[in-house]
Amino acid sequence: MRAAHKLLLGLAAVALLCGQLPAPMDPANPSCPKAPDWSNNKIMALKVVRKGDARVLLAEGPVDQTLPDRLKQALTDNPDISEIWLRSPGGNARAGNAAGRLIRATPGLVTRIPAGWTCFSACNFVFMGGQLRVVEPGGNFMVHMFTMTGDRDAIDQSVALGTETTVELIGDIEQESALLASEDNDFLIRMGVSRKLLTDIMYKQKAVTSGGDQSTRRCLTQDEVFKYNVANVQE
Template sequence: MSSFRPKGVRSLAALAAFAALTAATPMDPANPTCPLNPNWSTSPTMTLTPAVRNGTKVLLAEGRIDAGLPDRLTKALAANPETEEIWLRSPGGDARAGNAAGRVVRSNLGIITRIPSGWACFSACNFVFMGGQPRLVDPGGLFIVHMFTRTGDRSAIDMSVAMGTDATRDLIGDIEQDAALLASEDNDFLIRMGVSRKLLTEVMYRQKAIATEEDKSTRRCLTQDEVKGYNVANNDGG
């Protein structure tokens, strides 16, 4: 397992790095708890790259989460059995694939998930991260949440509108049913991973899924106190 520097030295170094990062990072006016441009990778499909960082064997997981990620992650961990940590940087993607990938991580007991300083893990990435045991969010690392939704599928919505009222009504019913099912799955996942379900009720489900003219905020960056309070992170980062 990875080695850590003495806690006082580690904490001072991490806080100094975080202070330097925040001083140079413009914040997002629409999402005031978050930076304007989170470092969550623009790769259209999450890449999994074995690497060594400070003597620790890690898997760099960077990019958008797609339906094929759980299978790729299973194969990557099998091919690299000495992996100690998974470092995450992602804008999210397929919510159910994120849950499945989180279960893959948890099935490999003892693998640490980490959001390093300067990296961001958003949306479906949250659930991949939660599979780790233990989990680390370094000072300056961003665990960013929002309300999950299917209404981002503009092509399906536009098609249903073109087909008329009945088709639109059917799609809305499907969205509502799927959203309720996803909420149940998310709740079950958090319980299994040892994360407080209050993260859903107090934070995630209080965020808007889609920006409005009155309120453009659609995401929330958790503080270090919050990631520890909700047991998102269950060890000291740094």
């Protein structure tokens, strides 16, 4: 009995040293980690490294409007890149879509969310560009419903200018949100991801607000990433 207890303690110590113990979950959103690992970079950094025999592009940080051009240059300069590993809090939605389409134009390129890393929001669409896609157990494909109404500064300013300006801004927001939703739907179809990801998951989440309400977030389970064909390679 004492030997078994020592064995369990030893295994726990090994798991702790290897970083294999599960991260604490967010009480406001039990499907996601309390402190997502999506890097502290100000914009997405692109770095080519060697992992075993493979050349891997590490893509870490927020998606900004310069990402598609920088990603295109990185892939052009390093044609032997076989995988892109992603962790990101999201960012510019259209830049994420453009980067995803660019990745899809590179045959056989693998996108991966490693264990412990989180790919959120616009990063989802970068990731889905991979022809082959891997979400490792412990990796987080984190989603929310896109909205433009989180831009409280623009709304507050329009209210100060009067009702007519506010009505016009809200109309623009609704039109832009509808357009982006249509683009997202088309993107999923082109990438071979189930459209039910939008209807079953994304559109059922509350919109992200300027207050950063974490209950708006949802992390897919391993069963779900395969159910919706978000991941199509199981290792």
